[in-house]
Amino acid sequence: MSAVTLNNFSKSYGKMSVLSGIDLTINSGEFIALVGPSGCGKSTLLRMIAGLEEITGGNIEIGDRTVTDLAPKDRNIAMVFQSYALYPHLSVRSNMGFSLKLRKVATEKITSAINSASTMLGLDQLLERLPKALSGGQRQRVAMGRAIVRRPDVFLFDEPLSNLDAKLRVQMRSEIKSLHQDIKTTSIYVTHDQIEAMTMADRIVVMNKGNIEQAGAPLDIYDRPESKFVAGFIGSPAMNFFTAEYKPNGSDGFININDECTIPLPKLRTLQQGTVECGIRPEHLSLSKEKKTGHSIKVTVDVVEPTGLATIVYLSFGDQKICFYTSDRPDIGPGDTVYLQLSENKLHLFDVNTGKRLN
Ligand SMILES: Nc1ncnc2c1ncn2[C@@H]1O[C@H](COP(=O)(O)OP(=O)(O)OP(=O)(O)O)[C@@H](O)[C@H]1O
Ligand SMILES: [Mg+2]
Known part of the structure; x- marks a missing residue:
């Protein structure tokens, strides 16, 4: 040794x-x-x-x-x-x-x-x-x-x-x-x-x-x-990324992914405000047929892959592809419109230019 x-x-x-x-x-x-x-x-x-x-x-x-x-x-x-x-x-x-x-x-x-x-x-x-x-x-x-x-x-x-x-x-x-x-x-x-x-x-x-x-x-x-x-x-299926706008809000901050999805988070130390890359792992999304909170995005189901142990779902958010992973067996099919909720304490924020972690 x-x-x-x-x-x-x-x-x-x-x-x-x-x-x-x-x-x-x-x-x-x-x-x-x-x-x-x-x-x-x-x-x-x-x-x-x-x-x-x-x-x-x-x-x-x-x-x-x-x-x-x-x-x-x-x-x-x-x-x-x-x-x-x-x-x-x-x-x-x-x-x-x-x-x-x-x-x-x-x-x-x-x-x-x-x-x-x-x-x-x-x-x-x-x-x-x-x-x-x-x-x-x-x-x-x-x-x-x-x-x-x-x-x-x-x-x-x-x-x-x-x-x-x-x-x-x-x-x-x-x-x-x-x-x-x-x-x-x-x-x-x-x-x-x-x-x-x-x-x-x-x-x-x-x-x-x-x-x-x-x-x-x-x-x-x-x-x-x-x-x-x-x-x-690292991670398979891989992390999803969104472009988001970060803004400070008093002692905290929040990001906007689009007009409908606003997620509060602790203030960033290295960025005043501006565009960020926001990452979330497929298992940190949850899926619902109705819009439940403002932390969600509206998406369309493309492909459903049941593996027995889990279900992997590929969806479209505009022209962006998103992967969702669940140990459930959701009752959905291609073409369905559903909502994906993002867990606010599972977000990873990265600098758009350097790619370095911000939060
Ligand atoms: N003898 C050589 N002459 C010139 N370039 C080389 C030589 N050997 C390796 N390279 C280059 O060095 C780089 C690194 O190669 P290396 O084999 O270390 O990659 P790797 O990370 O092991 O990739 P893989 O996962 O495909 O095995 C590659 O771009 C390769 O083309
Ligand atoms: Mg090698």
Whole structure:
């Protein structure tokens, strides 16, 4: 277990900057989920930590060592990729022991490391098989086992579950989480799966265009996104946004979404008055057939998606699309006119120019 510290970590390919001045400390034993849109630099960041990619600027410390100039093999890091990259001609046992053998570790030690990892991962019955005779989930576990036997200071995962079917993903997700609870190796886990990030991580790091937008505990990020980008990126279905006018009102304030919808809220400290981006999550709306209060907007139902567990409804507010999520089964259909009420204490306000949080 070791902390990982990135100081002003940057990467350019020629003139194109891919990562600009990343500063991040990952605590010893922490599990970090790294998320962000495709191309924002997640894999590049992992590869730089592993030493597979040269860095353009900054430095990296693992524990109390500065490893910036060390070769990958000297960093004591293990990486698990989306493609499991197992040696096809080697058995599960040999795949798992390969790196230890290369390092000339004593045979008994290799055997005992393989045995303990294979028991942990439920691979005991499969040790003599070749990778081609394994299912996707089993191969993924071998890739994990190969990483575990090395007892690395840090695990790096680059979308390790994205090749698996939905059910297996859920199973592997909880297996990786419980594994981390057992061995507590500092881990950085790249994923496109929101639920994986929310459920597995101690902290989520949200990246955008080579920068860190926000880092924090999953529910803190969900409840209090610091920018419109994070608000729109974290959460599925995604947050709805409206353009609204903010005005102060004595010691308080209010926003107008249109002439009919006025919502009071605490005074903003950083804005006198003007246009704001107002966000609200689909589950913080409530639907009614009659107009109940002035906190509601009149909308038209486009599509109703019952999932069994919940109902997701897509609606139009003028030419704007809105998503509503409920655990009820509302009796509505396409073309119906209904009202959506906005919970006043669930609004997120953002600066229209900078996208930064205002409330
Ligand atoms: N060898 C390279 N030469 C030039 N540009 C590169 C190279 N490798 C990556 N890039 C660019 O760097 C940017 C970041 O790539 P990276 O693979 O880190 O993204 P990512 O966040 O992992 O995306 P994804 O979610 O799609 O895997 C992309 O714009 C990519 O095109
Ligand atoms: Mg990637």
